[in-house]
Amino acid sequence: MPWTQTYSPIGDSPGLSAAVAAVPLAVVFFCLAVLRMKAHWASLLALVAALGIAVLAWGMPAGLAGLAAAQGAAFGLFPVFFIVLATLFLFNITVSSGQFEVIRASLAGVTPDRRLQALLIAFCFGAFIEGCAGFGAPVAIAAATLVGLGFRPFYAAGLCLVANTAPVAFGTIGIPIVALGGVIGLNDAGLMRLSAIVGHQLPFISLILPAYLVLIMAGFRRTVEVLPAVAACGATFALCQWAVASYLGPYLPDILSSLAAMAALMVLLRFWRPPTVYRFAHDLEAGAERHGHSAARVLRAWSPYIAMTAMVLLWGAAPVKSALNRTTVVLSVGGLDGAIARPPAGAPGAPAGSPVPLPAKFKLDYLASGGSAVLIAAVLSALLCGIGPRKALGLLGKTLRDMRWPTVTIGSVLALAYVMNASGMTPCLGIFSTRAGHLFPLISPVLGWMGVFLTGSDTSSNVLFGSLQKTAAEKLGINPLLTCAANTTGGVMGKMISPQSIAVACAATGMVGQEGSLFRFTLRHSLVLLLLMAILVYLQAYSLTWLVPG
Numbered sequence: 001m002p003w004t005q006t007y008s009p010i011g012d013s014p015g016l017s018a019a020v021a022a023v024p025l026a027v028v029f030f031c032l033a034v035l036r037m038k039a040h041w042a043s044l045l046a047l048v049a050a051l052g053i054a055v056l057a058w059g060m061p062a063g064l065a066g067l068a069a070a071q072g073a074a075f076g077l078f079p080v081f082f083i084v085l086a087t088l089f090l091f092n093i094t095v096s097s098g099q100f101e102v103i104r105a106s107l108a109g110v111t112p113d114r115r116l117q118a119l120l121i122a123f124c125f126g127a128f129i130e131g132c133a134g135f136g137a138p139v140a141i142a143a144a145t146l147v148g149l150g151f152r153p154f155y156a157a158g159l160c161l162v163a164n165t166a167p168v169a170f171g172t173i174g175i176p177i178v179a180l181g182g183v184i185g186l187n188d189a190g191l192m193r194l195s196a197i198v199g200h201q202l203p204f205i206s207l208i209l210p211a212y213l214v215l216i217m218a219g220f221r222r223t224v225e226v227l228p229a230v231a232a233c234g235a236t237f238a239l240c241q242w243a244v245a246s247y248l249g250p251y252l253p254d255i256l257s258s259l260a261a262m263a264a265l266m267v268l269l270r271f272w273r274p275p276t277v278y279r280f281a282h283d284l285e286a287g288a289e290r291h292g293h294s295a296a297r298v299l300r301a302w303s304p305y306i307a308m309t310a311m312v313l314l315w316g317a318a319p320v321k322s323a324l325n326r327t328t329v330v331l332s333v334g335g336l337d338g339a340i341a342r343p344p345a346g347a348p349g350a351p352a353g354s355p356v357p358l359p360a361k362f363k364l365d366y367l368a369s370g371g372s373a374v375l376i377a378a379v380l381s382a383l384l385c386g387i388g389p390r391k392a393l394g395l396l397g398k399t400l401r402d403m404r405w406p407t408v409t410i411g412s413v414l415a416l417a418y419v420m421n422a423s424g425m426t427p428c429l430g431i432f433s434t435r436a437g438h439l440f441p442l443i444s445p446v447l448g449w450m451g452v453f454l455t456g457s458d459t460s461s462n463v464l465f466g467s468l469q470k471t472a473a474e475k476l477g478i479n480p481l482l483t484c485a486a487n488t489t490g491g492v493m494g495k496m497i498s499p500q501s502i503a504v505a506c507a508a509t510g511m512v513g514q515e516g517s518l519f520r521f522t523l524r525h526s527l528v529l530l531l532l533m534a535i536l537v538y539l540q541a542y543s544l545t546w547l548v549p550g
Helices: 014-021 023-033 039-056 062-096 099-108 114-132 137-149 153-163 168-183 188-198 202-218 220-225 227-247 253-271 295-316 318-325 370-384 389-402 404-423 425-455 458-476 480-497 499-509 515-542
Strands: 329-332 340-342 361-364
Touching: 014 023, 014 425, 023 039, 023 404, 023 425, 039 062, 039 404, 039 425, 062 099, 062 114, 062 168, 062 295, 062 361, 062 370, 062 389, 062 404, 099 114, 099 137, 099 295, 114 137, 114 153, 114 168, 114 202, 114 220, 114 227, 114 253, 114 295, 137 153, 137 499, 153 202, 153 480, 153 499, 153 515, 168 188, 168 253, 168 370, 168 404, 168 458, 168 480, 188 227, 188 480, 202 220, 202 227, 202 480, 202 515, 220 227, 227 253, 253 295, 295 318, 295 370, 370 389, 389 404, 404 425, 404 458, 425 458, 425 480, 425 515, 458 480, 480 499, 480 515, 499 515
Parallel strands: none
Antiparallel strands: 329 361
């Protein structure tokens, strides 16, 4: 007989049970925010707490709890870690070969106007790096580039943190969306729909963000002077983000949108220039960086990312995808598949008195995974960049070493999420959250925002709160994919105030010790953008339902 979940094991009280179920999340937050622990230690301690509560308070057999943790950790390794590894390997190839420096210099040399430099570097280039690498690289590289061009370190860091809002949900080839889809049990069609819903939320922020950045930097009058550039940049990015997320999936929105916005801005600058060149008060002369690279050299530098885009698009083509899917192996998790049952109340439409066994499958799509497409592109990029096999293997080893602690974090956070889901703790929290009633769509983005603020990762926030969002929405009769999408789109607003992000920005711009000032600068912008997203999600839930795909 399967073990049956229970949602109120503590004194038959939903409130007390929810308080106990929240302990692992509280452990994560306390360790990160108060004790300032490393993320991997905090997530491991939270996993231990979740295992203990699942066995002692929920009465879950220890063997089932261990198997659930193992299944979550396995999903963390494949496909999540695999995609991240392949993406960072390609990024390291471009850096080691010098191609990335050519890309950076080619963008820095486009215009001497500080407002347009902020749009190109902080917004477009930062979004491109987020799509290719993530993990703090966008803010660090873009902010350091702006400082090199003459920006004050404080404003360089602040602008890049705010600009990083637009691409985070689809960062590192869509990992936040892929991880969220895995936690809430989506198939390929469900993942596409989730991507489309995010693509019907985030572009509203992407559309206004370029204007918002220039407004922060130069004021209203100076923003109006560059309105054509602001409009071209924001509209192109938002439209491309919407189209790619809706019709191609979660892997390429950042890369294609940032490239399209860069191209739109550069084409515009061939026919239009602002009436005055905007300078800072400390500028002696506002000049663009001179690089001297030929068009062919710049094209070669971009070739690794052109190859990656082509491979991911090829992998998404229906005939290729169908052929690759034939190699996919779906494994039953022995001892766990069908060994846990959900109570009838947790399974809409189930006959009274018949618990529903939960499947436990592991999907090994070793060829169909987007990570395989990126890995092949990385190998091609090594050839294009003139990197031999020995050096390429050395870079792969370096990437693995750099990823050792993030891998522990990814695996333990996903193991934590799977234990909480399998034991019934997450459904318990979701049911308790329904007390928000009609206002729950307003709260959904705030949960994601809190998660990213404390963990520093939209992926971690999605994994921690995805199932809670789904359960609460189902109980309230709201589209569960809408609230799950809101977790990631609300979460991106917390990235700019995350202690990890602020620490990276300060380190990259030589402002170590000024983290508090930078936090106060970004906090108000984070709250403004979060409020806009919460209102949008609320309207999509009840009034603008036509804005939700499907």
